[in-house]
Amino acid sequence: MNTERIEILANVSDDRRSEGHIIIQHFNxxxxxxxxxxxxxxxxxxxxxxxxxxxxxxxxxxxxxxxxxxxxxxxxxSDGLVLSGATTCPHCQNPVEIKKAQLNWPLSEICQNCARVVRIEKK
Ligand SMILES: [Zn+2]
Structure with a gap:
């Protein structure tokens, strides 16, 4: 399978950034x-x-x-499929799990701890 690990930066629409990664599967x-x-x-x-x-x-x-x-x-x-990923919420430092989804930048996840929308961009 054609998978790749990509380093990402998460933000909650302000200056704070937190690092993370996602595993994607490319589609031909x-x-x-x-x-x-x-x-x-x-x-x-x-x-x-x-x-x-x-x-x-x-x-x-x-x-x-x-x-x-x-x-x-x-x-x-879409460029492929996000298989999994992980980052931390820039606001509350809670771990944010990135779920399986179609790869369309930017990705977004909801922080389970503070309910903020975490935007995920390519580093
Ligand atoms: Zn949070």
């Missing part, structure tokens, strides 16, 4: 395309089922149709 073009198609299929599947719901289908069908495009595009733009 084929994997990106496959993920995008899966997302598209999922949302268009929901759109198709929504056709059967009276009245609401006027809203739901186009909604899921466009959501499919939106998430597929987002997934395609």
């Amino acid at each position: 073009k084929a994997e990106k395309t496959r993920t995008a198609i899966k997302k598209l299929a999922l949302f268009w599947g929901i759109a198709l089922v929504s056709v059967l719901i009276p009245v609401f289908h006027f809203v739901l069908v186009p909604l899921f149709f466009f959501l499919g495009f939106y998430f597929a595009h987002r997934g395609y733009k």
